[in-house]
Amino acid sequence: MLEEKNDNLPQADGLNPETETNTIVDAINSTNAEDSEATSINESDHIPLANYDELSLDELNTELDTLLKNEKITTIREHVEAIKRSFLHKYTELIDEKRKVFLEENPDAFSTDFQYELPAKSQFDSLYHNYRDQRNGHFKSIQDQLKKNLAERNQIITELKEIVENTENYNTALKDIQQLRERWKNGGPIPKDNYNHVWNNFHFHIERFYDQLHLDREARDMDFKNNLEQKQRIIDRASLLINEPDIRKAFRELQTLHRIWKEEIGPVAKDHREEIWQNFSNITKQLHSKRELLQNEIREREENNLAKKNEVIAAINEIASKEFQSHSDWQNAIKEIEQLRTQFFNMGRVPMEQNEETWANFKNVTRNFNVHKNNFYKDIKKEQQDNLVKKQALIEQVKSLSESTDYDNTTPVMKKIQEEWKHVGHVPRKFSDSLWKEFKQICNSYFDRLHAERNKEIDAEMANFNSKKDYLESLKDFELTGDHKTDLDAIKKHIENWKGLGVVPQTRRHIEGKFNNVLDALFDKLSLSKKEAELVKFNNKIENLMESNDNRRLQNETIFVQRKLEELQSEIFQLENNVQFFSSAKADNPLVKEINKNIDRHKDELNLWKEKLVQLKNINKNDA
Structure with a gap:
């Protein structure tokens, strides 16, 4: 019978179509025989494989423990072995690293002196032994069950043989045969080495029985018809699998259909056997070809x-x-x-x-x-030791400064030490945290006191701001008398009073500009020379910068005055050169007169800026 042929392996070159089909079917039958046994040992539930190489030792133990508690022992073999490989690799690297550190810290020690206990390794060993014990126990029970199933199937064959050889009433015998076939279908997996032999033996006696059913054609034909219908349904289902996009899924179902065809359905009438088997074989061949293409792509x-x-x-x-x-x-x-x-x-x-x-x-x-x-x-261990000494020295420096109340001079030094700390580099790991905590604590203590003091100053400066705001409001009622000396003294007195109100917060410095605008308006009303007014206003500006300790702006002001002097001297030089071109012109020449007028104006302005520079130099000399 064609339907009893075995299968295995893809087509070899030079095989004829019938041989090729038989080879494909043999491959499916062989796979079914292996799956029948292996499914009991390794069930096919799919559990995604994690990227175990990215997990820590403790995380690998957690993953293994979770698998053992939540999954069937038959479904996790691949996962457990992957976890084992990753764990042992990481553990070996860790032990090698610890051994190197031990030998570096103990130059006189031998490698055999190294001892290291890792709780994670003990936990892994316990979990893996638990897995192995469970799997071995399960495997033994499965092997026992496979042998039991084999004995049951051999018993069915014995009973079948007895019916075939000693039956007289075929109607009764047919019922017994159906019961034996039902028992056979539910008999469970057997060892793969016995699969084909037992199946062929069983169907050999089934065929013998049906060959004897000619005495009861009606019963035989009814059974043949029923088997034919079932096999036709299998063919219809298999034909739909050709268009199934998931080839793997389709091929797995095809294997199941072959198993049902072979295990659960009896023979059909001889007139239909070749045709129906050929139809099923052709579909099998098409699906196998699609599977081969997929496997090639994979x-x-x-x-x-x-x-x-x-x-x-x-x-x-x-x-x-x-x-x-x-x-x-x-x-x-x-x-x-x-x-x-x-x-x-x-x-x-x-x-x-x-x-x-x-x-x-x-x-x-x-x-x-x-x-x-x-x-x-x-190799950089020595460098880390040097860095350790440097950082300890920096800690001693901040300790010596931490109680200082000379904040203006101490704060830049503290900040400079903090910057040096950043650039010192790494120290041995076992000192790193303790050094940083000590250094940070000392610095924080100092800057906390500094901020508290600054907050007090800010409160005082806000009080000064409010006083200056009130004073500025009172200047709205101030009027000049018309007497030059009296008015100048009064303005100077206002300036003095204003300075006496103290420094205001940085964010409130705009009030100084408002006061200077008031002064500018008053000086404009005075009958002072432009030079004298400019010098008074400049002096007031410089004194404000000094009171606010704004050294940067004082320095910028000095640079600005120096540049202004250079510009004026250059312009004067250029104008005097221009006059040389008119040496033959008369003195009352309008162009010559205009140039000389510009030269005089620039020289006056130059003298003004020189006096401003003298004021700045006097300030710097007094500071020094």
Whole structure:
């Protein structure tokens, strides 16, 4: 019978169509035999695989514990083994690092003296042993069940053989046969090595029974008809699978349909056997061809992933081969390695036969980079010790300044020390936190006192501002008498009073401008010379800057006056040169007279700015 033929493996070159079809069907039957046993041991529930290489040791333990508590033991083998690989890799790297630190800190010690207990490792061992015990127990129970199912099926065959060889009443025998077929259908999986032999044996005796049913054609034909209808429904369902977009899903269902065809449905009339089996075989061949195309596409993607992963491995190896001389260079290299690692993990699967080799190559180049990195940081250990001494010295400096009340002189020094701290560099890890906390606490204590003092000053300055605001309001009623000396003395007195009200907050300095505007208006009404008025106003401006301790603006004012002098001297020089072009002209020449007038005006202005510079120099001399 064609429907009893076994299958395996894709078509080889030179096979005829019938041989090709049989080979495809054999492959499905063989897979069903393996799945029948393996499904009991490894159920097909799909649990997404996490990127375990990105998890810490504690996170890996949590993931393993969650799987053991929440998932069937038959569904997590791939996950557990992936967790185990990642855990042992990370644990080995950690132990190697700890051993290096131990040997560096204990130069006289041997490698065998190193001892390190990691709670995460003990927890992992316990979880993994729990998994292995559960799986072994489950596997043993499954093997026992497979043997029990095999014994049951052999018993069914024995009973079937007895009916075929000793029956007299075929109507009764047919009912017994149906019961045996139902028992067979529900008999459960058996060892894959026995699958085809047991199935062929069972159907051999079924065929013998139906060959004897010619004595009761009606019963036989009814059963043949029923089987034909069931197999036709299987063919109809299989034909729909050709258009199923998910080829994997379609092929899995095709395997199930083959299992039902073979396991659960009896033979059909001889007239239909060849045709119906050929129809089912043709559909099987079409689906198998689509599956082959998909597998080729998957293989091509995996080959592309392999090429890309090899490129990443080469890139990591190239970086690991470079000689970096500074901490910043190493940090940049570490970032590049992390980016390449992320690319590697996001690239998808590679061909299974090259997976282990690719993973091993990736781990080797990554480990090589880490070895070079660790050697570099071991070499800068002395530099960290020097930095430790420097930071301890800075702490002593801020301690000596922390109680000072000379805030104007101490604060710039404190800020300079803070800036130096930033540029000192790394210290040994075990001192880093304690040093920083001590330094920060001393600085914070000083600046807290400074801010409290500044707040007091701000309150006083706000009081000064309110007083100046009231005083400015009172100046609206001030009027000049017309007597030059009396009015000048009165204005100077107002200036004196204004200065006596003190400094205002930086954000309220606009009130000084309002007062200066009032002074400008008063000086304009006085019969003072322009030079005298300018000098009085300039002196008032300079004194305001001195009272506010605004050294920067005083310095800027000095620079501005000096530049103004240079500009005037240059303009005077240019004008005097221009006069030389008119040496033959008469003195009353309008153009010559205008140039000489400009020269005199510029010289007067020059003298004014010189006196302003003298005032500034006197201020600087007094400060010194």
